[in-house]
Amino acid sequence: MHIVVVGLNYRTAPVEVRERFTFAERDLPEALLQLKQTKSIMECVIVATCNRTELYAVVDRHQLCGHYIRNFMEQWFKLPRQQFTNHLYMYEGEQAIDHLFRVTSGLDSMVIGETQILGQVRNAFLLAQEHKTTGTLFNMVFKQAVTLAKRAHSETSIGETAVSVSYAAVELGKRIFGHFGGKTVMILGAGKMSELTAKHLYANGIERVIVVNRTYDRAVELADKFNGVPYSMADAIDRLHEADILISSTGSEGYVLNRKQVAAAMAKRKSRPLYMIDIAVPRDLDPTIASVENVFLYDIDDLEGIVESNLELRRQEAAKIDSLIAIELDVFRQWYKTLGVVPLIQALQEKAVTIHEETMSSLTKKLPNLDDREMKVIRKLTKSIVNQMMQDPILRIKEMAGEKHSDEAMDMFVKLFALEDTITQGKEKLRSASPEPHAVTSTQRVQRNSPSMKVPAVASAIAAAVTH
Amino acid sequence: MVTQNFLYDAMLIIYALSLLFYFSDFVDRNRRAKQMGTGLLIFVWVLQTVFLVHRIWSHLDMTTLTLFENLLLFSWLLVTISLVISRFFRIEFLVFIVNVVGFAVLALNLFDIGSGVSLARWEIVRKLLYAHISLMICAYAALMINAIFSGMYLFLHRRLKGKQWTQSVRRLPSLEMIDRYMCRCALIGTPLLMMSLAIAVTSILTEGRYGLLLDLKVLASLLALGLYIGTVLQRHWFGGPSWKTARWNLFSFGVLLLNLFLNHASSFHSWS
Numbered sequence: 053m054h055i056v057v058v059g060l061n062y063r064t065a066p067v068e069v070r071e072r073f074t075f076a077e078r079d080l081p082e083a084l085l086q087l088k089q090t091k092s093i094m095e096c097v098i099v100a101t102c103n104r105t106e107l108y109a110v111v112d113r114h115q116l117c118g119h120y121i122r123n124f125m126e127q128w129f130k131l132p133r134q135q136f137t138n139h140l141y142m143y144e145g146e147q148a149i150d151h152l153f154r155v156t157s158g159l160d161s162m163v164i165g166e167t168q169i170l171g172q173v174r175n176a177f178l179l180a181q182e183h184k185t186t187g188t189l190f191n192m193v194f195k196q197a198v199t200l201a202k203r204a205h206s207e208t209s210i211g212e213t214a215v216s217v218s219y220a221a222v223e224l225g226k227r228i229f230g231h232f233g234g235k236t237v238m239i240l241g242a243g244k245m246s247e248l249t250a251k252h253l254y255a256n257g258i259e260r261v262i263v264v265n266r267t268y269d270r271a272v273e274l275a276d277k278f279n280g281v282p283y284s285m286a287d288a289i290d291r292l293h294e295a296d297i298l299i300s301s302t303g304s305e306g307y308v309l310n311r312k313q314v315a316a317a318m319a320k321r322k323s324r325p326l327y328m329i330d331i332a333v334p335r336d337l338d339p340t341i342a343s344v345e346n347v348f349l350y351d352i353d354d355l356e357g358i359v360e361s362n363l364e365l366r367r368q369e370a371a372k373i374d375s376l377i378a379i380e381l382d383v384f385r386q387w388y389k390t391l392g393v394v395p396l397i398q399a400l401q402e403k404a405v406t407i408h409e410e411t412m413s414s415l416t417k418k419l420p421n422l423d424d425r426e427m428k429v430i431r432k433l434t435k436s437i438v439n440q441m442m443q444d445p446i447l448r449i450k451e452m453a454g455e456k457h458s459d460e461a462m463d464m465f466v467k468l469f470a471l472e473d474t475i476t477q478g479k480e481k482l483r484s485a486s487p488e489p490h491a492v493t494s495t496q497r498v499q500r501n502s503p504s505m506k507v508p509a510v511a512s513a514i515a516a517a518v519t520h
Numbered sequence: 521m522v523t524q525n526f527l528y529d530a531m532l533i534i535y536a537l538s539l540l541f542y543f544s545d546f547v548d549r550n551r552r553a554k555q556m557g558t559g560l561l562i563f564v565w566v567l568q569t570v571f572l573v574h575r576i577w578s579h580l581d582m583t584t585l586t587l588f589e590n591l592l593l594f595s596w597l598l599v600t601i602s603l604v605i606s607r608f609f610r611i612e613f614l615v616f617i618v619n620v621v622g623f624a625v626l627a628l629n630l631f632d633i634g635s636g637v638s639l640a641r642w643e644i645v646r647k648l649l650y651a652h653i654s655l656m657i658c659a660y661a662a663l664m665i666n667a668i669f670s671g672m673y674l675f676l677h678r679r680l681k682g683k684q685w686t687q688s689v690r691r692l693p694s695l696e697m698i699d700r701y702m703c704r705c706a707l708i709g710t711p712l713l714m715m716s717l718a719i720a721v722t723s724i725l726t727e728g729r730y731g732l733l734l735d736l737k738v739l740a741s742l743l744a745l746g747l748y749i750g751t752v753l754q755r756h757w758f759g760g761p762s763w764k765t766a767r768w769n770l771f772s773f774g775v776l777l778l779n780l781f782l783n784h785a786s787s788f789h790s791w792s
Binding site for chain 2: 206207209213226227228229231322323325345346350354357358361
C-alpha cells in the first residue's frame with residue numbers, strides 16, 4: 053500500500069487556474085465516492101481550500117496511481133490534462149505524509165503558521181470518514197496530522213504574532229495598554245487602511261471611536277460603522293487629549309499635527325500614554341512628536357518592520373515544528389510496521405483454535421463416557437495449554453515487527469507455524485466479500501451497489517506477507 | 521552537604537533547579553520548562569513553610585531572633601507573592617526575577633551571618649519589635665517587587681520609544697499593566713514601611729533613648745521613607761510620567777538596600 057497526494061496550490065498555480073480546479077462543498081461527497089471507485093484507490097480524502105486543492109489517496113500499487121488520479125481530475129473538471137499537469141505536484145509515501153503534516157500545521161500556507169488550514173483539513177477528513185472513503189491508514193494519518201498541528205500551535209508561538217500592518221498596529225497597542233477596554237481611538241482621515249485598523253481595534257474592545265475627516269459626511273459615514281462620533285479637524289485638535297490611540301491616514305501633503313499641539317494635549321493627559329499610528333505616505337504626523345513624553349509614534353515603515361520581525365519569528369518557530377513532524381513520522385513508521393503483523397497473529401490464533409477443536413472432537417470420540425463437567429475441565433485445560441504456548445511467539449512477533457528486519461521476521465513466523473494456507477484462505481475470504489475496484493472511464497455517475505471494503509489495509513498486509 | 525541541615529540543602533538545590541527551568545523559559549519560550557519550574561517552586565514553598573514552622577515551634581519563646589529567620593521569612597514571602605501573581609495575574613518574567621532575588625536571599629544564609637540578637641534585655645518592647653520586624657519584612661518584599669516592576673517599566677518603555685521590537689517586548693506584560701502593579705506595590709509597601717518605622721520610633725521613645733533618633737540607621741530609614749512618599753505623591757497628585765516614577769522607585773529602593781548594610785554602622789541596630 054502506498055500513500056500519494058496529488059494537488060496544486062498558490063505556489064504552483066495562479067488563482068485563475070486554481071479557481072477551475074476547486075471542488076464546491078456540495079460536490080465533495082460525490083467526488084470522494086467517485087475517486088474511491090477509481091482503479092487502484094483504496095482510501096481517499098480531498099482537501100479543497102481557496103489556496104490549494106489536494107487529493108490524498110491510499111493506492112494498492114504506486115505505478116500509474118498518479119495517472120489514475122489525473123484521469124479522475126480530467127473527467128471531473130472536464131478539462132484536458134495539458135491545462136493543469138504543469139501545475140500539479142505529487143508526493144508519495146513518507147513524503148506525502150510529511151507534506152500532509154506540514155500543510156495541517158500551517159507551514160505550507162501563504163501566511164506561515166495560520167491556523168485556519170487545521171480546521172479545513174480536519175473537516176475534509178471527517179467528511180471522507182462519514183462517506184466511508186477512509187480506512188485504517190488515513191484514519192491514523194489524518195488524526196495524527198490534526199493532533200500534531202494542535203500541539204504545534206500550543207507548544208510554539210507560530211500563530212501568535214501579527215503578520216499584517218493593521219494587525220501589527222493592534223499588537224503594538226496591546227504592548228502599551230494591555231487591553232483596549234475603556235480606551236478611545238481617534239481616526240484622522242477616513243481612508244481604507246485607517247478603517248481596517250480601527251476595525252481590528254474595535255473588535256478588540258475599543259470603547260469609543262472618534263472620526264475626523266476633511267469631508268464631514270464621510271466622517272459621519274465611518275463613525276456610524278463603529279457607533280462613533282464625527283468631528284471636524286478643528287475640534288479634533290481641541291479633543292486630542294481624549295484619545296488614547298490616534299490613527300492617521302489623511303493623504304495630506306503636509307503635517308496634520310505638530311509637536312506643539314501634541315505636547316499641549318499631553319499636558320492634559322498627565323501620566324496616560326498616547327499611541328499614535330501614522331500610516332499615511334507622505335506622513336501626517338511630525339516625527340518630532342515622538343520626543344514628547346509618554347507618546348509612542350509609529351509610522352508605516354515601523355509597522356512593516358514589526359511584521360517582518362514577526363514573520364522571522366514564525367520561521368524560527370517553524371523549525372521547532374519540523375522537529376515535531378520528524379518525531380510523528382517516526383511514530384507512524386513504527387505503527388505501520390506493526391500493521392502487517394495483525395493478520396499473522398489472527399491466522400495463528402485461527403489455526404490454534406482449529407487444532408484445539410479437532411483435538412476435542414477426537415477426544416470425544418475416543419472417550420464417549422466423559423460427563424459434561426469432565427469435558428468442560430478438559431476443554432478449559434487444553435485451551436489454557438494452547439494459549440500459553442501462543443503467548444510468547446505472539447509477544448515476540450509484535451516486538452520484532454517494529455524492528456529493523458521485520459519483513460524477514462514475519463516471513464519466518466509464517467514458515468515456522470506453517471500459516472501459508474490459513475493466510476491464503478483469509479485473503480480469499482476478504483476478496484470474495486468486496487468487489488474489484490474499477491477505473492472511472494466515463495463521466496456518468498457510478499452507482500454503488502456493493503458494500504465498501506471494510507479493512508483494505510489488512511488485505512494488503514496479507515498480500516504483502518504472502519508474496520514476500 | 522551545603523549546610524548542616526538536610527532540609528535546608530534540599531530547599532536550596534530544588535530552588536536552584538526551579539530557577540534553571542525558569543531561565544530556560546526566559547531565554548526561549550518553553551511552556552514545559554515553565555511548568556516544571558513552577559512545580560519545583562511550589563515544592564520549595566512547602567519546604568520553606570515546614571522549615572519556618574519548625575523553627576518557630578522550636579523557639580516559641582523567641583528569646584533569640586536571628587538574621588537567619590528574617591531572611592528565611594523574607595524569602596518565603598517572595599516565593600509566596602510570586603506564586604500568587606503567577607497563578608492569578610500571569611505576568612511573564614516576574615516569577616523568575618523575584619525568585620532570583622529570593623534564592624539569593626536564601627543563599628545569603630549560607631554565610632551564617634550573625635548568631636542572633638538576644639531579646640532578653642528588650643523585654644518591655646519585645647512585642648513592638650516583633651511588629652516592627654514583621655512589617656519591615658513585608659515592606660521590603662512589596663518594595664522589592666515594586667523595584668522589579670519599575671525596572672521592567674523602564675526597560676519596556678525604552679524599547680517601545682526606541683521602536684525596538686524584540687522577543688522580550690512581545691513577552692513582557694503591557695506598559696499599562698506594569699505601571700499599575702508598580703503603583704500598587706508602592707501603595708502597599710510605603711505604608712508598611714511607614715508603620716514599621718513608626719513602631720521603631722515609638723519603641724525608641726518608650727525606652728527613653730532619644731539619642732538613637734540621630735543614629736545613621738534611623739536617619740537612612742527615614743530618608744528612604746521620605747523618597748517613597750515623595751514618589752507616590754508626585755505620581756498621584758501631580759500626574760508625572762510613569763517612567764520618572766519608575767526611576768525614582770529604583771533610586772528609593774537603592775537607598776533602602778543601602779540602609780540594610782548600615783546595620784554594622786548602627787550603635788544599636790546590629791546583628792552580633
